[in-house]
Amino acid sequence: MLTVDMVRAGARRHRDRVAIRYRDQSLTFRQVDELANRLANALIGSGVEAGERVGLLIGNGPWTVPLDFACLKARACRVPLNARLSADEHARMLADAGVRTLVYESALAGRAAELAERLDGLRAIGLGGARTGDPDLLERARSASVADPRLPARPDDVILALYTSGTTGTLKAAQHTQASYAAIVSNILTNLLSPGRDDVMLHAAPLIHASGTFVLPFWLRGAQAAVLDGFDPETYLAAISRYGVTHANLVPTMLQMLLATGGARERPGRLRSVIYGASPMPRPVIEKAMRAWGPIFTQYYGQTEAPLCLSVLAAEDHVGPDAPLGSCGQPSVDAEIRLVDERGAEVAPGQPGEVTVRAPFAMAGYLDAPELNAATFLGDGWLRTRDVARMDERGFLYLVDRTSDMIVSGAYNVYPREVEDALHTHPAVAECAVVGAPDERWVEAVVAFVVRRPGAAVTGTELAEHVRVRLAGYKVPKRVEFVPAIPKSGVGKILRRELRDPLWAGAGRAR
Template identity: 65%
Template sequence: MLTVDLVRRGAARFGPRTAVRFGAESLTYTQVDEAANAMARVLHAHGAEPGSRVALLLGNGLWSIATDFACLKAGVARVPLNARLSAAEQGRMLEETGVRLLVHDAALAERAGELAASLDLPTLGLGAPGVAGGPDLLEAMTEVSTVDPRVPANPQDPILLLYTSGTTGTLKAVEHTQASYAAIVANILTNLVSPARDSVMLHAASLIHASGTFVLPYWLRGGESVVLPGFEPQGYVDAIARYRATEINLVPTMIGMLLSTGAAQGADVSSLRTAIYGASPMPRPVIEEAMDVWGRRFAQYYGQTEAPLCLTVLDADDHADASLLGSCGQPAVDGEILVADDEGNPVAPGEVGEIRVRAPFTMAGYHAAPELNAEMFAGDGWLRTRDMARVDERGYLYLVDRRSDMIITGGYNVYPREVEDVLLAQPSVAQAVVVGAPDDTWVEAVTAFVVPAPGATVDEAALQAAVRERLAGYKVPKSVRAVDSVPLSPVGKVLRRALRDPLWEGRR
């Protein structure tokens, strides 16, 4: 199955139905599909030949989905640029992937101008002229045919080069193909959601990342995608009620913000069937409070850019069992999961090992990174995740931490998440991040950064005592530092390295 054919099938089946909403504006399935066809022709006219790469520097908007589909129809691989990265990082991405054309919106025109000038790159604007003299794509598409260009496509053709630093700490491009992305769509429909024609998915996170993978599953079932420009707690819950959203997709940080601001407590969620969360570990106190407020509407997925979206799922029924709230669920039915030692042998239930996956939705590989690919692909179709976990007798997985985040202190392994979970259970703590700091005696010292709860103060001794009551002595933080906030990625993941790396300057 080819991803581009999924677009065609949804458009043919649901043509006059509303597909996309953004504010007061909307587009039908036919309008999205015909816009994608015309946009694809404009991309061709401006040098984006089939098999080439096109960079997208865009925020969420009415035309975001049509632009992604246009790349599919044109036979080009899209390279989304995270708007929050530096110009140097974005420039490196463009050079490494050999991008031939940059599409940008008006809000990001200044950055697009920097990139276009430094790389002598042609541009197309989206709602405004391109900064390098190119036309407005929305105007140009009205002057060309809306007939599908029907570019020949093969299962192994790259369609997405998405940069991530998740498993290694270094930005690299994950490559997904016509076949692997179609398998991602099937994975979501098989394991996580089953949209109908009355289904409405609300998108507040950037469509570049996990939120965007839900577009095609809803497209294939006749549902609507409601796109928001960003996430703001009160505006978000207002949108749930206004658009009668049936499903939402959040990262744990967003759920925490909805609760801490009071927006969740006053929300009308009568239309909401499922609140999906994932992308980073969920603190148990947060999901417990969320269920107290919104009931048993929650479903969790665990996955990564290299293998989206669902490696495991903890569904709504699982959430009714309090003993499972620390789990990330059971393996997806369309993939194989192995918790293994360093040699690839399965570990016994209860023991910690690295998660490996074999599935049709895994990446083709990292772009232009043969040594890294050799390290990550373990043979016979198995992909290493670098995530450490244990599995119980019932087959539920419990994430421990990333291998790269593990702290070795005095010869003992400490996984930050288990310490963070204890800290987050304390009423005085709103957020907690644990890292390893250099120590002349212990090599690494467990160090906690804590954001106090509103009106609270950080009592280092009390928090250390709380950890000591629950965990081994070597896991107790040697120091607890109060901070106003913790650094987050654009999708709400904690940037642990931003706290850890300054501690090691000059020591590594």
């Protein structure tokens, strides 16, 4: 079954049940499907061709899921843009992907206008509240046909180009097809959860990220998606009771913030399952969470190139004297995992090696990046993750380190070199190095070590603001330390670990 067929199957099976709840609105499966048909026909009528890449600059809302389904039915490839990124980053993504049509929500009309001015040939289309002179997709959908366009689809049709800086620091788009995304849905249903018709998952994280991958599995089973504009601890806890939420997907930062509120001292409402991932979970946090809410937590490990779960630490594995809480779980039943050395040969049992995976849900490759694809794929379907791990005798996987120095701050990937490049554009900076430090709220915080040029005067606040106008806010250093020199190896390579290890000393977890 292809991904678009899953959309049709869910609509056919559960027509008059509620599928999506947003604020005080409810949409049934029939209403979502019919709106997706109208939006698909409006996209086609606006000149979007089969296989064309369409940029999406939208947040969470009542139209997010119908628009995703509409792109499937129009045979368009979605290129979601994280609203938190800078205009420079958005422009690079759109230009790199060859996007000609950008759909934006009213709250992001200003950014859409800026991008339309910067990129020749980019057509901006509003999704309600369009700027003067721009077409409005919702208005066009009202007069469009409600019939499914039924365009023929193939398993290798690319339906999603999701940009990530991953572990290499270079923005690149991981491509997923009709077949691989359908395998992602099956992967979730097989390894993580099995929702029923009375279940509800709460979505507060952006649906363009991991949270959005849970929509279609719940859709297939006739369950609901309750969508919030964003994450606020008090609002989130209230929504669990308001919508009768049974399942939640949280990153460690969100869980930490919830536990800090008085209302999270006991399990809220009907909640019976919490799935977490995207960044390392500090052991004290998960232990506190289990004391408050019970053994309802399941961890997954995956990446944009092979979502959602390469391995799973089930709820049952979180309890008992031998609970491997430092592990990211055992390999998923539909994923083959090998740990290899730098030559691609399997390492001895118990030894650390790079995680490689072969699975039906792995990406088809990076967009227009033949050299990177050659370095990422080992042949015979095996994909490098650039994560280093070891596996114990019970088959539990333990992440040891990354082959890069990527920082995961609030579940967002920050690559030090990108921040360093921004810092180096300031005339007062002679040298710099960026690392991650432990942080109670964000798990990891970006810290910059800077050597000033002789005679230059600059403050940490000034440097942070200098970065802020060039990169997304979560990439801005939370702290700037001025040092006389940056430690280097004999060949001049920056020794980040010498800067990072003292920051993590006593943190209760190695980095």
